[in-house]
Amino acid sequence: MTQSWLERCRDDRSVVLIEVGESRSAYEEGHLPGAVAIDVAELTDPVRNDPLDQQAFERLMAYTGISPRHTVVLYSGGDSRYAAYACWIFRLYGHADVRLLDGGRKRWELAGRPLVTDVPVRPRTLYEALPRRGSMLAGRDIVLGGKARLVDVRSPREFTGQLVAPAHLARQYSRGGHIPGAINLPWSIPIKSDGTVRPGEELRRRYAAALSEPGQETIVYGLDAATAAHTVFILRQLLGIPDVSLYHGSWGEYASLAGAPVESGGRPYPSSKRVVRYGEAAPAGEQYRRLKEPTRKAYR
Numbered sequence: 266m267t268q269s270w271l272e273r274c275r276d277d278r279s280v281v282l283i284e285v286g287e288s289r290s291a292y293e294e295g296h297l298p299g300a301v302a303i304d305v306a307e308l309t310d311p312v313r314n315d316p317l318d319q320q321a322f323e324r325l326m327a328y329t330g331i332s333p334r335h336t337v338v339l340y341s342g343g344d345s346r347y348a349a350y351a352c353w354i355f356r357l358y359g360h361a362d363v364r365l366l367d368g369g370r371k372r373w374e375l376a377g378r379p380l381v382t383d384v385p386v387r388p389r390t391l392y393e394a395l396p397r398r399g400s401m402l403a404g405r406d407i408v409l410g411g412k413a414r415l416v417d418v419r420s421p422r423e424f425t426g427q428l429v430a431p432a433h434l435a436r437q438y439s440r441g442g443h444i445p446g447a448i449n450l451p452w453s454i455p456i457k458s459d460g461t462v463r464p465g466e467e468l469r470r471r472y473a474a475a476l477s478e479p480g481q482e483t484i485v486y487g488l489d490a491a492t493a494a495h496t497v498f499i500l501r502q503l504l505g506i507p508d509v510s511l512y513h514g515s516w517g518e519y520a521s522l523a524g525a526p527v528e529s530g531g532r533p534y535p536s537s538k539r540v541v542r543y544g545e546a547a548p549a550g551e552q553y554r555r556l557k558e559p560t561r562k563a564y565r
Contacts (some may be wrong), residue, residue, distance in 0.1 A: 266338055266364040268373055275299060281335045281387075284370070285347040295380030297340065297373055301329055301387060305347045305491065308354045315513060316402070322358050323392045330387025333360060333394075340366035340373075344456055349495040353511060357402065359395030365498065371460035401497075403484045403510040405518065408444065409525065415447035416475055418487040418496045419516065421533030424449040430488060440520050442527040444486070448474050449534045452492040455499050468504060475500060486512040486519070 274280045275298065282300040284292050292302040307325055310317055317325070331337060337355060339348040348365050355363040366373075374380070407413065422428040426441035443449070454471050455462045462468070469476060475483065483506065487493035490513045500506045512519075519525055 266366050268366065268368060268376065268378070271297075271338060271366060272378075277336075279334070279336055280338060281329075281331050282338045282340070282366075283329070283351070285339055285341050285351045287347070291342055293382065295382055297370065298379065298381050299385055300340075301385060303329065303351060305350060308351060309490070314518065316354055316357060316397075319358060319394050319397065322354065323394050326392035326394070327390050330390055332390045332392060336362040336364070338364050338366055340369040342370045344371075344453075344460060344495075345369050346452065346491040346495045349498045350491040353401070353494040353497060357397055359398065368459055368461040375459055400508075401510055403512045405512075405514060405522065408484060408486070408512050408519065411446065413482040413484045414475075414478065415444050416483060416485045416496060416500075417443045417447040417449050417516075418452035418485060418492050419443075419449075420451055421449060423488065423516075424533045425531060426527075426529030434488070438488075438517060438520055440527060442529040443531060444519060445526050445528045447486075447528075447531075449532065450475060450496065451534055452487055452495045454534070455503075462499070462503065465503070468499065472500070472504060475506065476504065479506075480508070483509045484512050485509060486515040488516050490515055 271280075271282070282297060284296050284300045284302050285305055286292060286302070287305060289302050289304060292300075296302070303325070308317055309315070310321075326332075337360060339351050339355075341348040345365055348369060352363050352365055368375075370380075403413070408415070417424050420428065423430065423441060424443050424447075426443075429441040430438040450472060455468055457463055463471070483500065485493045485496050485500070487496070490511060493511050493513075493515055497509055497511050500509045520527070
């Protein structure tokens with residue numbers, strides 16, 4: 266969804282614009298004209314670390330003033346991961362027309378467009394959602410089954426196990442590495458410096474590994490569900506890969522499972538050479554590069 270389209274539809278009452286963020290503080294300081302706010306935490310069950318259930322989604326939509334007939338346009342601040350997660354939730358419950366604003370607030374501000382502080386008041390609605398689309402959600406049993414193609418959207422250093430998680434989150438995660446057999450496609454691959462998504466041909470080139478075996482079930486996971494949902498959006502909506510689901514528990518859940526296998530090293534994006542960790546024997550006849558820990562600083 267382009268920002269010029271949004272400007273043309275500013276007075277269209279069938280379109281609802283929603284800012285999705287970690288909190289409402291940024292929204293309160295300034296947001297796109299006509300936008301209402303949803304906190305990303307409102308979309309998740311805080312106890313089960315699962316998407317909010319159908320009844321909770323219906324209540325949130327009714328309170329926000331959204332009906333199933335509305336065209337919903339979602340955006341976030343610096344990047345679109347929270348908007349992409351919200352988009353995934355809307356699709357999970359069958360909302361017919363939900364879109365992402367390309368570039369979000371970052372691109373809006375770079376173009377010199379105005380921000381406002383007034384909060385629109387929308388009348389409450391009666392929202393009836395469809396049952397969850399099970400094909401969009403993969404549980405831990407399916408991930409452990411080992412039959413699907415797994416896409417890890419964390420950074421290359423997290424994928425190889427050099428880094429457990431970003432420093433401010435490291436205490437929340439018990440170990441590094443990746444799920445055996447996963448390929449590494451960092452969620453930030455498609456995002457340009459202005460926050461917009463790269464053109465289609467460039468996306469297909471960068472996501473070649475995920476497009477190599479058409480028809481295979483693909484499960485995406487990340488450090489959290491929001492980053493994974495961004496890649497699900499790219500694969501399903503922009504590249505047309507139909508059989509893509511989200512492992513909502515993502516790395517936080519998997520790494521905490523007792524006995525769940527974890528690999529380190531591997532082939533991080535964008536290298537085609539396997540990373541061999543310090544002290545590990547190199548496979549005979551295979552291209553590799555040896556990491557000299559802890560001084561190796563590639564793939565920051």
